[in-house]
Amino acid sequence: MTCKTTSRGPSARNQRQRPQRHVLAAACYLALIATAQVHAQEAQAADEAVAQTAQADATVETVKVTGIRSAIISAVETKAESTSIVEAISAEDLGKLPDISIADSISRLPGLTMQRKEGRGEVIHIRGMSEQFAGTLLNGREQASTGDSRGVEFDQYPAELINGVTVYKTPDASLIGQGLSGTVNMQTVRPLDFGEQRIVISGQGEYNSLGELTDGGNDKGYRVSASYVDQFANDTFGLAIGVARLNSPFQEKHYKSWWWANTSLWGAPQGAKPDDAIALQGAEGWVKSRDTTRDGVMAVLEFKPNDTWHSVLDLYHSKFDQEEWMRGAMWTNDPWWNGGQVTYTQANTTLHGGVPVVTSGTLSGIEPVIRNDNNLREDKLSAFGWNNQFKWDVYTLTADAAYSRAEREQSTLETYAGMLGGLDVDFTVPLTAGYASYGLPDLSDPNAVYLRDPQGWGHDGRMEDSQQEDVLKSFRLDLNRVVESSDFLRSYDVGFNYTKRTKDKSAQVYFADLPGRVPTLVDPSLLQAPTSLGFAGMGDVLTYDPRALLSRYYDVYLSESNDDLQKDQAIEEEIRTFYAKANLDIDVSDSVRLRGNVGVQYIHTDQRSDGVAITGAGPAAVRGVGASYGDILPSLNLVAEFGDGWNVRFGAAKELMRPRINEMGAYANVWVNVVDGSGEWAGSGGNPKLEPFRANAVDLSVEKYFGDASYVALAAFYKGLESYVYTQTIPWNFAGYEFETTAPPASDWGTFSAPANGGGGYMRGVEFSLALEGSLFHEVLDGFGTQLNASYTESSIDPDGPGGSSTDTFPGLSKIVANATVYYEKNGFSARLSQRFRDPYRGEYSYIFGQRSYRYTLNERTIDLQLGYDFPETSSLSGLSVLFQVNNLNNEPFRTEVSDSNGLGLFFPEEYTEYGRQYMLGFRYSL
Template sequence: MPMRVSSSAFFVHAASSPNLRAPRRHRLVLACLAAIACPVVAYAQDAPQQEEPLPATATQQPTELDAVRVTGIRGAIANSVETKSESTSIVEAISAEDIGKLPDISIADSIARLPGLTSQRLDGRGQVVHIRGFSEQFAGTLLNGREQVTTGDNRGVELDQYPSELINGVTVYKTPDASLIGQGISGTVDLQSIRPLAFGERRIVFSGQGEYNSLGNITDGGEDTGYRVSASYVDQFANDTVGFAIGVARMTSPFQEQHYKSWWWANTDLWGTPQGAKPADAIALQGAEGWVKSRDTTRDGVMAVLEFKPNDTWHSVLDVYASRFDQEEWMRGTMWTNDPWWNEGAATYTDAQTTLYHGVPVVTSGTLSGIEPVVRNDNNTRESRLFSAGWNNEFRFGEIYTLTADASYSRAKVEDSKLETYAGRLDGLDVDFRVPLSAGYGYYALPDQSDPATVYLRDPQGWGHDGRLEDSHQKDELKAFKLALNRLVESSDFLRSYDVGVHYGKRTKEKSAEVYFADLPGRAPALVDPALLRNPTDLGFAGMGRVLTFDPRDLLSRYYDVYLSESNDDLQKDAITEEKIKTFYFKANLDMDLPGDVRLRGNAGVQYIRTDQSSTGVVVEQNDDGQVLTAGTAGASYGDILPSLNLVADFGNGWNLRLGAAREIMRPRINDMGARASVWVNVHDGVGEWRGSGGNPELEPYRANAYDLSVEKYFGTTSYVALALFYKDLDSYIYTREVPWDFSGYDYEGETPPASNIGIFSAPANGTGGYMRGVEFSTALGGELLHEALDGFGLLLNASYTESSIDPDGPDIGSGTDTFPGLSKIVGNATLYYEKHGFSARVSQRFRDPYRGEYGSIFGQRTYRYTTHERVIDLQLGYDFPESSRLSGLSLLLQVNNLNNEPFRTEVSDSHDMHIFFPEEYTEYGRQYLIGFRYAL
């Protein structure tokens, strides 16, 4: 029987306007049902009168509803749809199905399923998120609305530092408003913890999962099993004036990796250096590597919230998050170069066979003679400590004014230690090989390299040392304070309230490193004591046989002389960068009725940001001898005015039209701002030339004008369809520029001194940009919309197309073929789910087009690599015991991540500007199985 249902205290997400009026009558049921979605409890109240008369059967008195909790997949979707619908900005959202139960075990994976977003895998797991074709460096990341520091080496936040069990929801702002602090050009990710008073009742939750990697234990010292455990407690006290929530989570997770990489491809005949019997003018691979990695990750996290609301005047929330993330990695493998310049052309081809590839002959099989592979035994450790705290106090003065004071502190500390050691046979090897021209492992019939009687500690590749150790240290600290005033306007038909505020933040990032070389006494080859050896590591997946295996740290003090390296490359890593940011803003919150029964709401405002930045390290100074590098401090000061507009036209029947326009900035990469520099001499054809490179502490931000348009149609509580367009005009972009430079004042002790003091210095610089534009389609559909037999089924689907005119190498020197870092033209996500009678099933697929990814490289440097398309499938099965069962509150869960064992693949261009791309890296991470339980009281 139809009835009039009324509800109060419906939950308006943090993304919503602070002064929204009650929803229209035809959307009442949507608001009520979404409001009670987990983890929010809604309480009933009388509803406004409907505008149209009800049938006679519906003239009874309003019915009071008891508190109802909707959990599970559909409850989370309903909450997310409500957030998207009620927000004045264009946003995407995810919500926990219940306390500590986000849809994925990784926050990055959950966020990456949202429209226009995708993740970049690192070491087999989603670590950072790309929004609308931009890399993670262009996104802002907040925790409970506060900007966060990062354990990474720049600004992009590594989301794997935050346990999904402790995050209750995520909102991604695609359009900013004037009160949003810490926003990025691509978007802003706001992670949210629970609010215990809003939750409304006591809840205790325990969960545990066992984990297994399908590749097994691939090298000694690693693990292929792990576990995850968590516990959460939420309660209210003192007549619901005090709320407390705490959650703890521990993860020990194994990550395995089987890796093959082609180093570089070239036709060396064009440079007058033939390679033995290699067919004339054929392109050949000039080096390769194969290895396995076993990585053990342990993360402990705790999040606590204390909430106090003694009356309607004062509301105080203190939240704290801390995590400890430890990782130990073992890498064992082999690698070599066979280019004609190594060891005076010792490596040659015999019986080389070619295959036409894009019309060019390429050597794909034969025998390599005279190569001397190096056997690598590396051990890398990483210790990350993250702490974030915020205290928010809200004071209401009557019905008109609300004053908010928010203080926050965020700190990240990272200690990295990377040790690599080398070994190899004393003789050159003749190796039969097959090289693939499509993605896959190569094959090299290497002889056994695990024999302790024939494999010596030595430097087979002539790198100038027998081992290398780098210890790096990083500290990122952010102190901030925000004061904001909201004033309700009752006399206006369109201006409902306005906000004014000021925010001050001081961020300091310190980076330093010590690099040590390890040499054998007299640099004489040495055999390893068999008592120190581990089980050999098998590289059979690439036909490379077994390699000698040991713990390199056990050998370091027994076999090597270790000494500090003070090269230019090592010294320039030390820098301290500081930013002082003052933000002043005004925002008008709009809400009005237009002719034609259209409701218009939104906001218009402006930010003024004043930035003072500096960096201490190696800087360029002018003296009587010219421009020289010296220890010092340099920086810049500048201001930005950022207007913004967000409008939502509600046409009724679930139709919304959204418009966004804003001026946006993203501060430069911290590495680019660092006061660092180095100088060297390039020698070509017997002529030396001065060269130098460094950072630029005077860099100004990336700046853009952004425009967004979105059309949305909502059906019920869990269904909608949306189509969005966006255009970003970047009028400022940062490129690496090469400029003539006077190197007078530098001493050179080499054999080939430069003929001139004028050389080339490269450093980041501001330049003109271009556009980034795209279209996004998204939908959430409940099966009951199609047919009652499909009740319980549902589909989440989104796809986006993005393109850019920006050449990241610069408008004057760019190749025209390089793509914007992080840009996949096509990104898509699909999730099919079923949830009924306690049983739930979900299968999800993430797809992204090829893109130019940014990765860590040798010696801590950053590099761009052409990453091919990815299609990752995840599976989740669960069962919740009913309330009538003695096991009520218990849930069982099975998850399989990377169900299709999708490899990571990159490509590399040829060395002759022919724009032919060859396979580079092929890495498999295996499937990740998790089985466990969750129990709620």
């Protein structure tokens, strides 16, 4: 007879009240054997001998939980054991996170979602706030960013090299680098904790359903990875090494309406357009094909020669290369372009919100520009950390040194072509999200399409090369003391952390002109297969490699506007954090246990910025402008355990998030007001004196755990933001600025329009999460399970400040976010179907020439599928798993909308982009 148990108990949270489950199983097993022997033997001596032999030979059968269910068990245990309110994902084994990317996995957690950029999950929004409000750590250390601010781009971190992720929704005093919305901590494997040698290799082939949309792009790719974990010298030395390569195609079919207005109200009628009708004033359609290659490597060296010293060295590096081809057509048809030559010769209208809108007809006189662009990007991300723990008696001293560096080099090249003269085009445009249709002539005719500047932009091509470097250096000391004599204080921590961050950005802008700016036909030998824009009713467009034509046809010269010069800036921050924390554990009664922590941080910040100011005397360098300030941040986390799996959590804290780095630059446009006669200084630009977002937060969560992989939780949170950053007109000292004027200002003080700290408001919401195993209901459902979560979030904050637009919402805020996953796992077979939903939100995106813009993004509902099979241990293929995945199974488009320009409060479709489905078929082999 055999007593069975799982390899992991439901939780360690009740270990003080009962022994481990596997110990009980072993005792049960031995007791049964001993009882049988007593009945079989007559003599006491023989009875004892047989019992001893049985005990020596007995083995306890262990049912090893693997796969999806194992990852859920580990994540649920992390959630239950934490003193903070957290969400977690865990890999059942190396390279087995349950999604294609880290961003996909994190975005399925309660209260979290992701924003798709260029068809892939790149950044995470927590509790209705954009990525700029979240802290991101790797093994507990703050990470540099390849983006233009602080938000980390998660596609830089291969899922194959990450072993788990914990998202802290409430802070504690020892958490460094925390965010206002939450803190994401990615973890790599610890080889000594792993406890066994493991070698894993995996490979996947990838295909994009849109196919090869344009010459130079691919629709097929691959992913390969390998990892090795081992322990040596009697488990005192551990080593983990992992490498991963991704070669992934991304495809894009894109259509965008530029802007909608009734220009007749501004004294600019448009031919046959009715004077009371709104009309579209420009449009674009293109395809993009991106080839992305990412190489990542991770290494962990762990040394623990005794119970006194424990040392861990972490190394991580990734290199991300992307080449993008864009081919398309675009035009403006507003009545002010080209002397009003574009007009409607026929216009049919449809009522939209009670207002007539032109939805079909004929446009006459448009001159579409054919774009052939090539964009190159190279990112490098490195992170190193060395952690040493020294234990003696009741003390533990931890010293941690870390270095994180992110570099980006980018080159964007655009070239223009078009026919000579205006075109008459029949069109149909939708008033709901979707593609339009335009009866354009053949824009791929090599005898009719010239290299030229059809839209009058003043140049025949433009290239921008930019560089960015973000470096974080930190050192931390922490002392923990165990308190053995107290009934409530288990230990306390005191510590100090020093971080220095520098972020440097620069850009060079070049124009490309044809000699004499004379329209030129392209040599047919340099042309590629035409690119089809048939999905948007635009036909084919002329296609070529713009970099191959650059030296042959164009004169290229540096031409930087004032805006371009102001992209050069440097920001430096020095942050000193002092903290103290008491760790509590109290038996309130026989059935109630209270644990948690109370603590405080003091953070002192020194920040400085360099930039370029544009004055009447020309460009001038501005150096060393900044600010110094301090913050006291108390925090409290309590967990009341009532037994039978019931937990109630409470958190309260003062939180901060440092301001956006790209708004802290010392760039400025400066002038003296002579028009209004005041003769005072005035200006606009960045604000190197900008202080953080600050908030008071309260969290409450009620949780019920039942079974190893099942729980239900209901949480509520409230964040009262004391300050929010929005553009204001503030007093400013202009000492040191030069301006050519006959009457210099009498005072150095004037007014400056810049991002500044202002009044705040609230963010509040509720979150529901549920994980259930089918076997809880009936044995027929054994192997089935589900995970569900939903959140509702709202805010009173107007990001434009008092009196701002009533339609603008907090960046990243979707009122409703929901995720649903159903899975089956049994006898080696596994299947998982997941759907992610988010309400409309105000997304933050890169705009033309690298500027940032906010756009109204419509709701998204994406579905992912995963099927797999693990060969059993009895098979000759033991250790081999095969996996089939489909990302974006429903080919969910990306959609935005835009309000009319007449202030009527009407919304019209703006962007409609499809990215296709990603199919992946592969294997994983573990030794």
